[in-house]
Amino acid sequence: MILIFSIAHELSTADVMGWLEHYGEEVVRINADDDLYKFSLINKDGIYFTNTQTNKTYNLLDAKSCWWRRTGISKRNFLLGDPRKEFIVDDLDLTPLIKGSKNLLSTETKDLKEYILKRIYDNCKINIGSPWRYGLNKLEVLDIAASYGLQTPDYEIISNLNQIEQSKIQEEFVTKSIAEGVYEMIENQSYYTYTESHKKADFTGSDVTVFPSMIMNIIEKQMEIRAFYLDGKFYSMAIMSQSIGQTRVDFRKYSDARPNKTETYQVPKHIEDKLIKVFNHLDLNCGSVDLIVNEKGEYVFLEINPVGQYAMTSLPCNYHLDQIIAKYLIHGSTK
Numbered sequence: 001m002i003l004i005f006s007i008a009h010e011l012s013t014a015d016v017m018g019w020l021e022h023y024g025e026e027v028v029r030i031n032a033d034d035d036l037y038k039f040s041l042i043n044k045d046g047i048y049f050t051n052t053q054t055n056k057t058y059n060l061l062d063a064k065s066c067w068w069r070r071t072g073i074s075k076r077n078f079l080l081g082d083p084r085k086e087f088i089v090d091d092l093d094l095t096p097l098i099k100g101s102k103n104l105l106s107t108e109t110k111d112l113k114e115y116i117l118k119r120i121y122d123n124c125k126i127n128i129g130s131p132w133r134y135g136l137n138k139l140e141v142l143d144i145a146a147s148y149g150l151q152t153p154d155y156e157i158i159s160n161l162n163q164i165e166q167s168k169i170q171e172e173f174v175t176k177s178i179a180e181g182v183y184e185m186i187e188n189q190s191y192y193t194y195t196e197s198h199k200k201a202d203f204t205g206s207d208v209t210v211f212p213s214m215i216m217n218i219i220e221k222q223m224e225i226r227a228f229y230l231d232g233k234f235y236s237m238a239i240m241s242q243s244i245g246q247t248r249v250d251f252r253k254y255s256d257a258r259p260n261k262t263e264t265y266q267v268p269k270h271i272e273d274k275l276i277k278v279f280n281h282l283d284l285n286c287g288s289v290d291l292i293v294n295e296k297g298e299y300v301f302l303e304i305n306p307v308g309q310y311a312m313t314s315l316p317c318n319y320h321l322d323q324i325i326a327k328y329l330i331h332g333s334t335k
Contacts (some may be wrong), residue, residue: 001026001330003063003120005033005072005131008034012311012322013069019326028058032074037157047116049077054225061176065329066127070307071286073116075109103290126332128230129286133306136282138178141304148277150301155216164215171200172218219300225291227267228310228321229279233334234289236274237313238265264317267291272300280303288313 002020006013008031020027028047031216041047046059086095117131156167157178166174169321181193197218219244227236240261256259267275275289288309290302314321324334 001028001058001063003027003060003066004029004069005032005066005117006069007031007071010028010070013067013308015322016067016325016329020329023326023330024128025326028060028063030072030077032071032077035076037077038080042116043314047119055252059115061123063120063124064127065072065332066120066124067126067329068121068129068131070136073103073113078109078112079105083161100164121124126329127285128328129306129308131283133284135180136304137304138303141278141282142301143280145274147276148274148281150274150278151298152301153216153219155214157212157214159210159212161203161208161210164200164203164206167200167215168213169200170217173198173200173215176214176216179213210220219292220295222293222295222297225265225267225289225293225299226313227275227289227291227311228308228319229275229285229287229289230321230324230328231278232268232335233287234275235310235313235317235319235324236265236267237317238263241302243292262316267299275301282306304326 004013004016004017010031013029017027017029028037028049035052036161037049038052040050040057042048042319046061048057048059052055082335086093088095121127123132142152152167155176156163156169158164161281174197176195177193184191200217222242224239224241225236225238227234229235271291279287282304284304284306286306286308288305288307290305292300292302294300301309310319310321313319328334
């Protein structure tokens with residue numbers, strides 16, 4: 001049996017499952033945001049979840065491999081129905097025990113989830129990703145990358161706009177989210193944050209207190225690199241995003257009318273070796289790396305996405321990463 005922790009409607013998960021089923025593997029996919037699998041039992045012999053459609057119960061410790069694609073388990077996997085809206089006992093309102101940030105259900109879920117994920121991770125002979133690395137601290141990762149000799153952008157984190165004029169950041173700079181930024185659907189409208197460019201002169205005389213915000217030197221580039229990493233091997237793609245103004249700063253501002261040229265790319269071995277050291281430091285065997293090749297031909301490290309978004313790299317470059325991931329989950333290698 002192969003176990004996948006994901007979320008509903010995640011296409012990459014479905015594509016990998018298609019290959020696993022093609023190879024005759026039994027797959028259990030547990031999503032954190034649906035009710036297909038519910039917790040049943042934990043004992044010394046196993047961790048049991050039941051498929052609510054087939055009523056079949058699986059011992060998750062029977063899994064030979066696990067893909068930690070997304071968070072995988074949430075409070076709803078433990079609840080048999082909708083959570084109670086109020087908790088009244090002997091005319092006493094004990095609702096705060098089941099509502100709010102410190103409610104009993106949340107704290108019990110947290111410890112139970114941590115135990116389940118650790119026991120499965122330790123039990124599986126093959127793991128892709130990690131249950132403790134669904135998110136990374138970008139600032140920490142920049143420091144780690146620099147410690148292994150990778151070039152990283154200069155940045156500052158400011159608390160007042162008047163700090164921009166006196167900062168050591170160059171005249172043209174960009175603003176970036178410190179964490180993951182906004183990626184939300186609200187009332188059928190999509191909201192995203194992008195990397196945006198600014199000029200110091202636009203903030204002359206400003207004296208406005210702001211929430212701690214990142215400003216970073218803009219990098220004039222030859223190209224951007226998106227590289228998917230799996231257990232010592234990179235699958236890289238060059239993105240010629242500098243060719244049009246719309247994608248010059250952030251290639252995610254995609255132009256359907258004039259799409260960026262992309263092609264397979266080989267990152268130099270000495271750069272890959274340093275990146276592998278970063279992955280090893282983070283105890284990760286999978287993820288996607290963003291790099292920029294500047295006008296001098298130098299490789300500048302930007303960040304690592306531990307989830308490993310790879311479809312945008314796999315399809316244009318014919319890497320067939322869905323099949324490669326499936327084979328890794330079966331054999332523990334990319335061959």
